[in-house]
Amino acid sequence: MFAMGEKHALVLGGSVAGLLAARVLADFFDRVVVAERDALPSTISNRRGVPQDRHVHLLWSRGSSILEDLFPGFTDELIRAGAPRFDGDLSKVYLNNGGHPLPASGCFDDFQFVLPSRPLLEGCVRQRVRRINNIELRDAHDIVELVTDRDHISGAVLRRRDREAVVDGADEIVEADLVVDAMGRAGRTPALLDSLGYGRPVEDSLDVRLMYSSFPVRIPPGALRELAVVIGPVPGRPTGMALFANEDNTWMFTVSGLAGVEPPKGLSEMLAFIEKFAPMHVVAALRRSEVIGEGAQHRMPATRWRRYDKMKRWPTGLLAIGDAICSLNPIYAQGMTVAAMEAELLQQCLRQGSGALPPCSGHGICGYAASGSVAGVRFLS
Template identity: 40%
Template sequence: MTTTGREQAVVLGGSMAGLLAARALADFYERVIVVERDELPAGPVHRKGVPQSRHYHTVLLRAGQVLDSLFPGLVDEFVEAGASMPNLLLEARFRLGGYQLATVDTGSLAIQLSRPLLESMVRARVAALTNVKIVDNCETTGPHFTDGRVTGANVVYRAGGRPDLLEADLVVDATGRSGRAVAWLTEQGYPAPAEDRIKVGIAYVTQLLRLDPNLRPAQDMILVGPVPGRPNGFVYAAQEGGRWILTVVGMAGDHPPADPEALLEFVARSAPPDVLDTIKAAEPIGDPKVHKFPASLRRRYEHLRRFPEGLIVTGDAICSFNPIYGQGMTVACLEAEALHRCLATGDTDLAHRFFAEAATIVDPVWQFNAGGDLALPEIEGDRPLRTRLTNRYVARLQRIAQHDPVVANAFIRVIGLLEPPTALTRPGILARALLGGRSR
């Protein structure tokens, strides 16, 4: 531990971004307190503050790497707890832009487990750190300011409604997309960050299923993405406890119905016949669950000239990505690493340095997603020449990736955030795009 006079840090919000930030802070502060409004369950149980947990949550390849470096051995523990780890693309089927990626051994293993199990296992690891305390049933009403600097967090313990001040050298806001950091800042006379939005009009409907093991499909994960003219798709994946999760997504108002029979008809619009058969043969567990997501939202904290000392913001509170790309938790992992790097080089100008690093993480992901969204004519938005050319190139590559294992692997690495989207324009891939396109 390198604390160098840093006594206490407080993290607001105990979901993935808050837990990961706490892990980073624990290497630098004598004490780290995580404040969470919900009552935290002992095990993998859904809770009110994370309603999206009922829906499919992928742990991208990059997140698997970061989680295992922050918490050594955690991925093995996921497997012991029942997570499935299909080999991409031998045991997982991806259909992107209407084309199925070639069946090839990429050497990469996906991690599939339910969001509550993932979060509860990360939380257990964070709670086991000797200098971290997680306080649940405790709501923050905002940072505490002294002479324009944040010096702690105001909280209210939900049992009894007792208010308290938790003093802190650093407060990290990880209260998610609907967190109130912007209001807290403007109330103190600080400017609000500019916001970028992409209206995607998404609805998720998720049904858990139990499968007859004899009817198990050849792959442990099947993902079909939207295409122009059909802005919907689904993912069907094995999880712990012998359960399968079917998450159906529709964009631009083309929403899946929550009625089980009508949902099957909706899935039939995009599901290959063999997959549809196994879904139909499965036994539903509980009722379908619905989640609406109107727009991707990015807050440009990196552009603010004035920002209080002693505070940073992380996770979905900075950027809430279109969930169909499954990147939010990976970006939270990368932001935790960035926070670690920033703290390792001192406290001076911490917030500006952190927001600048976070922006370099968010930028390529946001741009790539915007391109993907705008490839669908159903999504509103400007399509400058660059976007149109990029989308034509990506569509061409997706067609080639049906047969070309190198291009298919390149997609898997970019989608998994192991590589930036620019990896798709490296000379080797560019050449395949040209030659592959010509030969077909």
């Protein structure tokens, strides 16, 4: 039950965007509940609700900076867990985008990052969030429907699951002053809004027909001087690859195809796939590698921007963040960094509003451009 006079927030979805939103909200609300459909692992491991976590991931330096602000000492924590650190030395990376390789000499002072796997990064964020006293993580819960009070979203109905089975009679209404949709591109908020009479947002989409295949591997020490290899598509070749060093002397090897080109699934076929465009020393190092886990594939038909800002009616008390608004082409590795930037923007808005819903509310949109793609969060009060 709520204590009288307390402010409460409910975050729907416990991935990176949801966890970062919860961290920000904890400074302005007395209680924050994070509801997640998956049964969250107690150790650093893959999980069902993040199928793309078995592929290459990158948190850009901007995202790392924001996470460091939200969780002081976070970068050092990742490094202690074994994540390699790129210090700006260009001899440690091979980047070739649009057919233009980055020079392998020199140094960038403002282009640095760490290279954890997605499970390690998300697991460390989740552990930090669990330590915050006024945040409660409720895993293994379905989001059934939104709860309304006139034109205000006042909470959601959660349904507890026992592994894969729904628990009978386990529905619970969780009330909140603010509900955050962080359920990703597969989230049901458009359908839930439609069922409440608000209609669905129009969607801007870009057909990319992206597919990628990955294997975790171990490369012999000294076989490759680079920490990261990224080769993007070029006109006439809608294919690419990425190879990132991760914690525990492991590497993630990913090949991709755009415009309907399907990359192969097997490691030997993947090596043959990249021979036409990858440097010989990279292919040679991969031929010496050892597969240390199962391969995985992922498809993304199109990028999608849900235009909540164009809806004629919108309930108060609802905010969307991360892929729930805009899911970007993953070959640019922008998703987690944009989610961090949105969390920072949420923090700025709440600070301007002195802990209440911010003055940039109303029928407006708080937004910014990130790497040429617009991502927005919307508060309507």
